[in-house]
Each structure stands twice: as structure tokens, then as C-alpha cells.
Amino acid sequence: MTATTDPHRPAPVDLAHHAHLTGVFAPQREEVDAADLPVHGEIPDDLHGSYLRNGPNPRFDPIGSFVYPLDGDGMVHRVTLAGGQASYSNRFVRTPMIELEEQRGQALWSGITDGYTPPASVVGDELAGTTRELPDINIVAHAGRLMAMQESDRPYRLDPRTLATVGKEDCDGAMRVGSTAHPKIDPRTGEMVLFNYSLEAPYLTWSVVGADGRTLRTPTPVHGLDAPMMIHDMALTEKYVVLFVNPLVFDLAAVMTGGALLSWQPERGTRIALIPRDGAAIRWIDTEPFWVWHFANAFDNPDGSVTVDYVEHSYPGGFATSTAPNPASLMRAQCDPVTGAINRTRISERTGLEFPRIDDRLLTLEHHRVATVGKADTDHDELDSLWFHDLRTGRDTVWTPDVAVGEPIYIPGTNRDYWGAIGTDPVDMRSRFYLLDADNPASGPIATIDLPIRVPAGLHGTWITVHRPSLTL
Structure with a gap:
């Protein structure tokens, strides 16, 4: 039996009318290598490195369902800057699912919310009953490993x-039970700290990989949860692993009766785990319900409290039905591990923000610059501007390139620093990489690099500096 004769195979998704499979989100099926890209402006000579970005990109037209950003195969894009020139390459992350689908020339696995798994008669005994692997969220470099990260699985x-x-990679056993897509690397110790949630007790674990790539802490239970919860990102200080456990619950009972996999249960409130990195007892802090996708940074204060900067939503859009406002505000939480007190304040009056980033060299330390993606006062449906928040002065500045722009990345140079981002013009569908002066980003790009293909709107990336310009990236 082939996939086309499987009577239970779901129908194709209607790409033409799916918001996240058309326009700037439309999948890219080409793998390309291109050098000497056209540059408008000038790439500084002190920049030698690569920006890598991952994102959902179905290899074949999806079947059953497609829920962005959970579904879609991984495609990693790389823009390399060296000697004042730029090059580009991209590759699919080739899971067993993609490799078999390429042999058949069509999608065999459906979206993860559809409930369909292909039988052995279609995919063989080894892959029968499996769901699609999705290493399409983030890209992380640590201890000589370059890893395409997925949600709650090994990269x-x-x-x-x-x-x-x-x-697949387990990082010397630290990711034996998996990892979420957002581990954090301590720039002072070189340690990579990660966590993972699962559908079975103890539901949540954390572990540590040393700077040399060896496991310093094997997966360690985080006790205190009575149900499996989705937790997308984490924060890290010099003393603590910080997890915001928002009330988005995996509801397996509902799935068995045709209901939704994830259930928003605000009556549970939000619980914040401050996990001492030295292995001491965890401190839980309880507060009102809200949702967090991404953190900017966190740091310890002299008085023992912990400051956490993040983007707060009232509820997880797409996973909760509500008509209430959902402003997506840049927030700061002050958490006291002794008293359990928490104070949340807004950093910026602007709303509709996401994808907060800082200079990664300041992770775990106090910082004063955060960049986010947001919408300017335009008619675009997509996020179309980069916002730069000065936490010392409280001043926000904005650069609006009139394109759909993605997550910013902080790029350290030898002489000065930069922000970078990929954007796509929704009119001509051309993608470009923009390089901005970190000290004056609102003035616009000092270099705009034309990319050889359209890069679909995606998720997270990293910058890798190379100190030897002759090294091939």
C-alpha cells in the first residue's frame, strides 16, 4: 500500500487560503548556495561570522492540519559576512520523515494536532505510528555542536x-529525555542550561552541559507540578534557572474524545520556579495567570531578588478562546525568593511586541538594551518594525523598513556592534538581510544584502563570530 491509497490519509491542507502557508510564510523548497551577494551600503570589515536562522517550512504540501509555529519541517538559513562580502546557503533539517517523503514525493505525516499517524503499510514498521519530528524552532551552537532545536525532543x-x-543529538546525556527549543548559554561559565517538559510525571526536568560539551547535571526532576504543562522558553541568572509555568495544560483526556491537545486553565494561575543552579531547594512563587512565549533576560540583584524581562500575553493566542485584549507587552518582574513576592511592571508603553533579544554576552547580567519585533502604524498585516528599548532612560525608538521583518540578532563586531534581521517585502516577495548600527539602529541599515531566494517568515536564530576570516562557515 502507498500513501495515496491509505484510506485514512487526511486531505491536503488548503494552502491558498492558509495565512501561514501563503505570502511571506509560503514554504521554500529550494536549497541554495550563493556567494558575492549584492550589497547596498557597506559591510564593515570587522565583521566575520554567520547569522543562522531556523523556521517551520514544510518540505511538501501539508495534509490534515497545519498549526503555525508548531508544524512544519526545519529549514536553516545562513547569511555569512566576511571581508566586506556576503554569501547565503540554506538546508532542510533531514529527519527520517523528510527522507521518506522525498522518496515518495508527497507528505506522509499530518500536522501534530490532526491525530493521524501513518501505518506500517505506508512507512514501514520502524516509523509506523510516529508523529512528525519538528526541529524547526531554533538553532543553537555550543561546544562545537550546531543544533536545530525542536519543542520537547532531542535536537x-x-x-x-x-x-x-x-x-539526533543528546549532548552527552543531558538531553536524554529531550530539550525545549530555548536552552540558555552562560557567557561567563560556558555552560548550557536547559529544561524539558513531558506528558508523564515528573513532567519537568532541567540539566546542564559544560563548556567542554560534557554533562554536568543529568536530567533532574522539577517537583511541584500535578499535570503536564507547555513551557516554551526559560531565563537564566548567575544563581537561578527561571521557569514561568503558565496554565497551558496538555489535556490528554480531551484528545481521546476529539478535543484540543492544549487547554488554557487560568484558574491555576501562573507559577514561577526559581531553581538554584547549585542544586538547593526550588522556590515557587504564585501569581495571576498570564502567558509567556519568550524571555529577554534575567539577573540577580544585590538584595537577593531576581529581575526577569519578558513579553507577557494575557493568554496564549491560538490556544485559548477569548475576546479579551491580549496586548503582548514588554514586562519586568521582580521576584523575591525569600518572601515569594512578585512585582510586575511594564517596560514599554508599546504593545504588540514579540521576539525580545539582547546582546547575548550579557545573558545572566543586568542589561539596558532590548530589541523586539512589532507593528508600526501601517496597513501591513505582518510584523513590520524593530523596536529598541533603552531600559536606563525608558526611551523607545523604532525602525520601520516597510517589510515583514523577523527576530533581531545582536552582532558584536571588533570596532562597534550591530543589530541584524531578515525581512521580506510583501509586495515583491524579495528577502534581504539588514545590518543596523547598535548605537543608532533607528537611523536605518548601514548595509542591506539582497538574498538569492525568499526566506519564509520564521522563528529564531543565532550569530556565530569567526575570528579567522579564512575559515569557511
Whole structure:
């Protein structure tokens, strides 16, 4: 039996009328290598490195369902800057699902919310009953490993030179039970700290990989949860692993009767776990319900409290039905591990923000610059502007390139620093990489690089500096 004769195979998704499969989100099926890209302006000579970005990109037209950003195969894009020139390459993260689908020339696995899994008669005994692997959220470099991260599973390791898929990675056992897409790397110790949630007790674990790539802490239970919860991101200080456990619950009973996999249960409130990195007892702090996708940073204060900067939503859009406002505000929480007190204040009066980033060299330390993606006062449906928040002065500045722009990345140079981002013009569908002066980003790009193909709107990325310009990235 082939996939086309499987009587239970779901119908194709209607790409033409799906908001996240058309326009700037439309999948890209080409793998490209291009050098000497056209540059408008000038790439500074002190920049030698690569920006890598991951994102959902279905290899074949999806079947059953497609829920962005949870569904879609991983595609890693790389823009390399060296010697004043730019090059580009991209590769699919080749999971067993993609490899078999390429042999058949069509999608065999449906979206993760559809409930369909292909039988052995279609995909063989080894893959029968499996769901699609989704290493399409983030890209992380640590201890010589380049990893395409997925949600609550082990990542896929890539060859840093070619971007070819090497295979699944467990980081010397630290990711034995999986990892979420957002581990954090302490720039002072070189340690990578990660967490993972699962559908079975103890529901939540954390672990640590040393700077040399060896496991310093194996997956360690975080006790205190009575149900499986979705937790997308984490924060890290010099003393604590910080987890915001918002009340988005995996409802397996509802799934068995045709209901939704994830249930928003605000009556549970939000619980914040301050997990001492030295292994001491966890401190839980309870507060009102809200949702967090992404953190900017966190740091310890002299009085023992912990400051956490993040984007707060009233509820997780797409996973909760509500007509209440959902402003997506840049927030600061002051948490006291002794008294359990928490104070949340808005950092910026602007709303509709997401994808907060800082200079990664300041992770775990006090910082004063945060960049986010948002919407300016335009008619665009997509996020179309980069916002820069000065936490010392409380001043926000904005650069609006009149394109759909993605998550910013802080790029340290030898002589000065920069912000970078990929954007796509929704009119001509051309993608470009924009390089901004970190000290004056609102003035616009000092260099705009034309990319050889359209880069679909995606998720998270990283900058890798290379100190030897001759090294191939």
C-alpha cells in the first residue's frame, strides 16, 4: 500500500487560503548556495561570522492540519559576512520523515494536532505510528555542536560547514529525555542550561552541559507540578534557572474524545520556579495567570531578588478562546525568593511586541538594551518594525523598513556592534538581510544584502563570530 491509497490519509491542507502557508510564510523548497551577494551600503570589515536562522517550512504540501509555529519541517538559513562580502546557503533539517517523503514525493505525516499517524503499510514498521519530528524552532551552537532545536525532543545536529544533517543529538546525556527549543548559554561559565517538559510525571526536568560539551547535571526532576504543562522558553541568572509555568495544560483526556491537545486553565494561575543552579531547594512563587512565549533576560540583584524581562500575553493566542485584549507587552518582574513576592511592571508603553533579544554576552547580567519585533502604524498585516528599548532612560525608538521583518540578532563586531534581521517585502516577495548600527539602529541599515531566494517568515536564530576570516562557515 502507498500513501495515496491509505484510506485514512487526511486531505491536503488548503494552502491558498492558509495565512501561514501563503505570502511571506509560503514554504521554500529550494536549497541554495550563493556567494558575492549584492550589497547596498557597506559591510564593515570587522565583521566575520554567520547569522543562522531556523523556521517551520514544510518540505511538501501539508495534509490534515497545519498549526503555525508548531508544524512544519526545519529549514536553516545562513547569511555569512566576511571581508566586506556576503554569501547565503540554506538546508532542510533531514529527519527520517523528510527522507521518506522525498522518496515518495508527497507528505506522509499530518500536522501534530490532526491525530493521524501513518501505518506500517505506508512507512514501514520502524516509523509506523510516529508523529512528525519538528526541529524547526531554533538553532543553537555550543561546544562545537550546531543544533536545530525542536519543542520537547532531542535536537538534530548539523555539520557547521555544510549544514548537512548529522543526526539526533543528546549532548552527552543531558538531553536524554529531550530539550525545549530555548536552552540558555552562560557567557561567563560556558555552560548550557536547559529544561524539558513531558506528558508523564515528573513532567519537568532541567540539566546542564559544560563548556567542554560534557554533562554536568543529568536530567533532574522539577517537583511541584500535578499535570503536564507547555513551557516554551526559560531565563537564566548567575544563581537561578527561571521557569514561568503558565496554565497551558496538555489535556490528554480531551484528545481521546476529539478535543484540543492544549487547554488554557487560568484558574491555576501562573507559577514561577526559581531553581538554584547549585542544586538547593526550588522556590515557587504564585501569581495571576498570564502567558509567556519568550524571555529577554534575567539577573540577580544585590538584595537577593531576581529581575526577569519578558513579553507577557494575557493568554496564549491560538490556544485559548477569548475576546479579551491580549496586548503582548514588554514586562519586568521582580521576584523575591525569600518572601515569594512578585512585582510586575511594564517596560514599554508599546504593545504588540514579540521576539525580545539582547546582546547575548550579557545573558545572566543586568542589561539596558532590548530589541523586539512589532507593528508600526501601517496597513501591513505582518510584523513590520524593530523596536529598541533603552531600559536606563525608558526611551523607545523604532525602525520601520516597510517589510515583514523577523527576530533581531545582536552582532558584536571588533570596532562597534550591530543589530541584524531578515525581512521580506510583501509586495515583491524579495528577502534581504539588514545590518543596523547598535548605537543608532533607528537611523536605518548601514548595509542591506539582497538574498538569492525568499526566506519564509520564521522563528529564531543565532550569530556565530569567526575570528579567522579564512575559515569557511
